[in-house]
Amino acid sequence: KAGVTQTPRYLIKTRGQQVTLSCSPISGHRSVSWYQQTPGQGLQFLFEYFSETQRNKGNFPGRFSGRQFSNSRSEMNVSTLELGDSALYLCASSGSTSTDTQYFGPGTRLTVL
Amino acid sequence: AQSVTQLDSQVPVFEEAPVELRCNYSSSVSVYLFWYVQYPNQGLQLLLKYLSGSTLVKGINGFEAEFNKSQTSFHLRKPSVHISDTAEYFCAVSDGLRGGSQGNLIFGKGTKLSVKP
Numbered sequence: 001k002a003g004v005t006q007t008p009r010y011l012i013k014t015r016g017q018q019v020t021l022s023c024s025p026i027s028g029h030r031s032v033s034w035y036q037q038t039p040g041q042g043l044q045f046l047f048e049y050f051s052e053t054q055r056n057k058g059n060f061p062g063r064f065s066g067r068q069f070s071n072s073r074s075e076m077n078v079s080t081l082e083l084g085d086s087a088l089y090l091c092a093s094s095g096s097t098s099t100d101t102q103y104f105g106p107g108t109r110l111t112v113l
Numbered sequence: 114a115q116s117v118t119q120l121d122s123q124v125p126v127f128e129e130a131p132v133e134l135r136c137n138y139s140s141s142v143s144v145y146l147f148w149y150v151q152y153p154n155q156g157l158q159l160l161l162k163y164l165s166g167s168t169l170v171k172g173i174n175g176f177e178a179e180f181n182k183s184q185t186s187f188h189l190r191k192p193s194v195h196i197s198d199t200a201e202y203f204c205a206v207s208d209g210l211r212g213g214s215q216g217n218l219i220f221g222k223g224t225k226l227s228v229k230p
Binding site for chain 1: 145149154155156157158159162164203205207217218219220221222223
């Protein structure tokens with residue numbers, strides 16, 4: 001089975017722009033979660049989607065949004081980029097229940113200049 | 114709210130020595146616990162998880178962890194480390210109650226394990 005894939009792997013943007021990151025989960029997985037990883041704040045939960053509905057949300061401003069498609073692929077969008085948005089964005093997929101393991105993708109490295 | 118504390122930000126150790134990476138979490142009625150490893154420029158890989166049952170959990174690559182409810186700890190151990198174990202290790206917790214998923218993992222700040230020859 002193919003693992004979680006994320007595109008693009010690297011991205012450079014300037015302040016004020018917007019960006020869209022993509023995540024393709026493992027086949028059959030319906031839950032997709034997004035995390036932000038920075039040296040200062042560590043790993044922080046952004047949101048989770050399940051069957052095209054946002055099921056959980058972390059404590060991030062409304063500039064961060066996401067969606068999930070019927071094939072479980074997910075995108076996250078960050079509008080009006082700030083320097084502090086520079087981070088590794090990780091996507092994880094899992095099955096439907098609380099005992100299913102989350103599998104992480106390699107991440108997208110976003111640099112905001 | 115749940116929180117996770119990894120007591121050591123860096124742990125240097127010599128090859129073939131034992132190692133323990135410490136993790137404490139805030140208490141909750143029901144909690145699931147995890148250890149993940151991250152190699153440079155890669156995502157997270159699950160080492161092991163505690164959901165219920167036996168408090169001693171065995172994972173991949175010879176790692177194990179013990180769930181201690183009274184001390185709210187979930188320390189990771191390996192009896193003999195290799196150079197290839199050099200990586201960053203993250204402890205995480207989920208209350209497993211949010212919409213029936215683990216999709217809201219709370220992570221510790223990470224411990225960088227450096228194995229020296």
